[in-house]
Amino acid sequence: MSEKFFEAVSQVLGPEAVDVSDAGRASYSSNRLPGGDRQTDGIVFPSSTADVSTIVRLAAEHGVSLWPTSTGHNWGMGEFSPVRGGQVIMHLGKRMNRILEVDERLGYAVIEPGVTFRQLRAKMAELGDKFMISGTSGPPDGSIIGNAVDRGAGYTPHFDHFGTLCGMEIVLPNGEIFNTGDGALPNANTRFTNKSGFGPLLDGIFTQSNFGIVTQTAVWLMPRPATILGFAFSFAGDEDLSEIFELVRPLKLNSVVPTLIKVTSGGYGFATEDTYPYDRTNGQVPLPDDIRRELQEKHGTGAWLVSGALYGPSVGALQPTLDKIRAVFEASGKATYISHKEMLDNPIYKIHLDTYSGEPTASEVDMLNWRPGGGATWFLPATPMIGEAAELQHQTSRRILAEHGFEYFVEFVCSTRAARGLHLIIFNRQDPDEVARMNSAYAALVEAYDQIGYPIGRTPTDWQERAMSRLPVLQQVTHQIKAALDPMGTIAPGKYGIS
Ligand code: ADP
The missing domain is CATH 3.40.462.10 (FAD-linked oxidases, C-terminal domain)
Known part of the structure; x- marks a missing residue:
């Protein structure tokens, strides 16, 4: 099943988008948790939002489940290991690691999943240190998006890392691209600056969940005090x-x-x-x-x-x-x-x-x-x-x-x-x-x-399903959302106990 999937991805996106080698699989299977390593059939490496969408569609076609992750540096939380074994790891950060834009007037940067704390910090230095990022005490090469969507936090006034995101671009389980907030209008000039626009605030449902894959977002920056x-x-x-x-x-x-x-x-x-x-x-x-x-x-x-x-x-x-x-x-x-x-x-x-x-x-x-x-x-x-x-x-x-x-x-x-x-x-x-x-x-x-x-x-991946089982109503509601958005279980079934 997954063999055909890997062949299809390789054919459409090139061999650099796939790793099914023993060494590759072994290097993605280890973690620090007590539940043991998780074996994977292989890893896919998209280079753009379009690639992510293509891979998601191919996964659905071949009955494969994907575990999207940015840099896998969340040590003691699970690293690259999926909640359930047998899922194909989508390592977004390897090739999608660009700082797409820095707006110095309004103080935000538009980033891809592989952009790390170290990288954005260095970019700020290059631009004259007018802005500071909300740092981390975790690995400097951890992903800013990965941390924010797992609702990690920092120590400055911008400690609420998810709260500093604006205008998330998300690939849904059917391969469609969804922009949150004002970004719903394709030519919106406020996509990266206004959060409370029209309709329900959906950004939050893409954190600690498996309803979509975040492919880019703005992150707000704080002016650096003297x-x-x-x-x-x-x-x-x-x-x-x-x-x-x-x-x-x-x-x-x-x-x-x-x-x-x-x-x-x-x-x-x-x-x-x-x-x-x-x-x-x-x-x-x-x-x-x-x-x-x-x-x-x-x-x-x-x-x-x-x-x-x-x-x-x-x-x-x-x-x-x-x-x-x-x-x-x-x-x-x-x-x-x-x-x-x-x-x-x-x-x-x-x-x-x-x-x-x-x-x-x-x-x-x-x-x-x-x-x-x-x-x-x-x-x-x-x-x-x-x-x-x-x-x-x-x-x-x-x-x-x-x-x-x-x-x-x-x-x-x-x-x-x-x-x-x-x-x-x-x-x-x-x-x-x-x-x-x-x-x-x-x-x-x-x-x-x-x-x-x-x-x-x-919660670390080892305990996510058990943690959710204590909360039956949340489990039911998230299950209903999952069934509506991802009936095939294409994206990370079991993550945070949602399937
Ligand atoms: P870190 O930045 O700490 O290395 P990870 O990349 O390991 O973070 O991601 C932390 C968690 O967030 C993982 O459970 C992963 O599944 C999820 N995640 C990371 N990046 C994305 C993304 N771009 N879209 C959806 N979920 C993601």
């Missing part, structure tokens, strides 16, 4: 989280701090610089508290590191606001102030500065080496900006992870009303016992968070 002044505070006590949340909330709600504010557990920092000290624990896991405290001390992370940045014309202009923020935190009697200069000099603090400045950084990715064996997975619930709620989540996650032999590494990325509670769980993927514990830890986290009323959000 001065970016970072600040951080460390807190020594595990029990300080609740108080920290209460201090952070008014700073965001009243727009005192323009960036998001990160509240990061010590391990989420020191794991970028250190590896698990098996020699000191006689091979035992998880990390004992005394060694954790020692590492927190060694790397200056505290039990919690709070950070943010101010934007303005000069340091002098920002100083009064910084003084106010210092006063807020120092009044707690528990915060140790870390200056912008100190942040520049410490590799862990520097990650924070980079993310607030729209500078892609590879340093945080070093966390993946904390344990050997290459396993990593994310657990991503949201947290209301209330101390008590954050503390309940903290207790719940720390307990479940410890029971299963894992460290509690979390970063709360705080916005006005909610934080993203980024949990990264590093495990040895070569050790079957650890893989089994990882699977039960994840199931236990989902169950416990459901019970306390905090559902998970963005």
